[in-house]
Amino acid sequence: MRRWHALEIVATAALATLAAPRDARAEPPPTDEPAPRADEPAPRADEPAPRADEPAPRADEPAPRADEIAPRSRPAPSTLRRVVAVGAAIVPGVLVRGAGSYVVGERRTAKRLLELGAIGLAAGAIGGAAVGGSGGSPYFIWPAVPVAVLGGGLLVPSWFADIWVAAGAERVRGGPRAAPPWSIELSTTGLRDPYRARVLPGAAATVELGRLGLGASALLDAGGASRTGGVEARWRILGAPATGGPTEDGSRLYARAAARYHHDDPDDLALATAELEVVLRGELRHVDPRLAGLFLELATGAGVERAGYARGAHDLGAILLARFAWGAYLGRRGEAALFYDHRRDDLAGGLYAWRASGFVGSVGARAQAAIAGPWAVRGELQVGNAWVGTLALCYQGGTR
């Protein structure tokens, strides 16, 4: 039966995601913790549990989460042990997931991270073997590349999560907020790539109409060299409605359709893109309660691109979308995430990856936080063929 435990974890996470309440405030706290198994040790005294001394929730606050991390009844690991654990999480943790959690005594967390990493490694290996073994045959690119990238989306975040637990960062104790019912944003983006150094002022707006979300954005080169505009529509399949307020579970699943037009005068290039993707955010507390406050995002899809060149020539092409992110809630004020994006057609393009150049997408970090009332700031740095940094000021409607 043990060999099915990994599948059980995935199934548990998936089911928990699928079972996420549509309006978390109207639902009781989730009780998705699997029952103790015969081959597992009895729950320890420091297992997460509802806190008896918690103040009563305010009307606009969600009910306490069943998996909130309670203060430990045993002494916290010493600083030395934390340092050793973080070291173990890095090496051998880069190969053996959960090593850091194990050192700080979180054996169940360690085991589940090991299993999560193993699933990711297996998916990455299967996808990679299909692509590499076939020599990049078109018959194997789909779904092998998305499988490989999404496998990376389990493998890499499980490493970060282990370092997180080893460092005791669970004390951040963050929680999700639902998307705002509407928002507007002004931004400035700095772009540095082999051919360009540009500053791109931008604006964006979103509105949520029930399950349907609509968005529009524009990015203009301050020097007038390029113009980019896009629209998108999202259909929320699962997850909390867009109230803007705190929510019990930030897990969500939605489909996204988008169109974008980009014109670059010096390049004599016009790109029109239409794409469709499915995006899943799952909270890692469904994998283990000690991972509360962390989330994972996996997304994949495809698109078509029409490129217009000099002298009226043009091409049609396809684009593959696959990305993953690992993030943490910053209290109830915002969130931060690290991500990998496999697409090459955006401003960042793909990383110079030495021997693997051309086959690798971009990496980045993003953070968003409420600063006062409806005001929030957003920052993002994406590194691929280009360095792309964005700072944005947002006004968000909805409950604060």
Next chain:
Amino acid sequence: MRAAALAALAACAACVRPSDQRALDDLGVGSARSSDADVQVAGGLAAVRALADHQLELWSQAPVLDLRISLLDTAAGDWTITIRNATTDAVLSAAGTAYAREPGERPTVARFRVPLSAGDHELHLAPPDADRLESFKVAAMADIQTALPVVHEVFAKINEVPDLRFVIGMGDLTERGYLDEYDLYERQLETLSIPFYTTIGNHELWSDPMRFLGRFGRANFQFQFKGVAFTFVDSGDAGLDPLVEEWLDGWLADARDLPHVFLTHMPPVDPFGLRYGSFRSTRDGRRLISRLVDGNVDLTLYGHIHTLVEYENGGIPAYISGGGGAAPMRFDGIDRHFLVVELAPAAGAPAPLGGGIAGVTVHRVD
């Protein structure tokens, strides 16, 4: 703090131009100086392998070479000039005098004994028909890599095609860029009866790319032969350095009214877009295609993907031909192969593909 910020910006700039040093290294290829002699090859179209004791040895990257040799008094005398990777009928001329090849060498090794006095000398190496606008054929191939020990089998098939003038290559000659691989590559070229002009691929970057540049010549260059322009650029790390793009803009302008064949290792945009076997930035790939369209390029040849794909980019006929023997793509119905490109530069000559390209045929080896 300010110094740290400047250092970070400089590091950032370096990160987005991984091949700038390699482009600069190209500029050093094609010239050499000793205590009493100086050699300059126009366009850097040959690597200077030796310059000493009245001996000059070059590895040619073009069928036509123009050399400028400057000698002090102590260097005057009879010089032995050896040009490797030369066309089989190349003739060396200087100041109106043609010099005959010395006998006893392989077809692609041209050795001349030339009396040179102190001062400046202009030498010209070319086949007799180099300037005549008439049809001719070349072979094209890429991606030898691990098949280097057996690439003589491909070369043997190329030798069987009549009237080929030379081979043009789209890179990935070696698997790791090791010295013994380059030694083997050069030994294998001895089985080829015509010269092989090539740029590099990503596999040449596994080791110091100067191993290629210093021995076989530039990775970015253009030559013209019988009224057709051939432009090779280095996209080994899935992009073009801005310096290379600047050179390319000049070459495109120079060859605007000529039939023009463009070669690089990576396809700017993978025709099977989901695979991304192409430039690391699709936008930069498309930027290149737009330049090629605007520059009237007539044929684009790529490698990197180990199969054969015939398509168009920006309306320009394009071929991906990675059939040199490296781990082949499965289920594509083709293994080792090369292309034969027939060029018809003369006005009015039939050119079904347009722009002086009379045809491209695929020759299977396996």
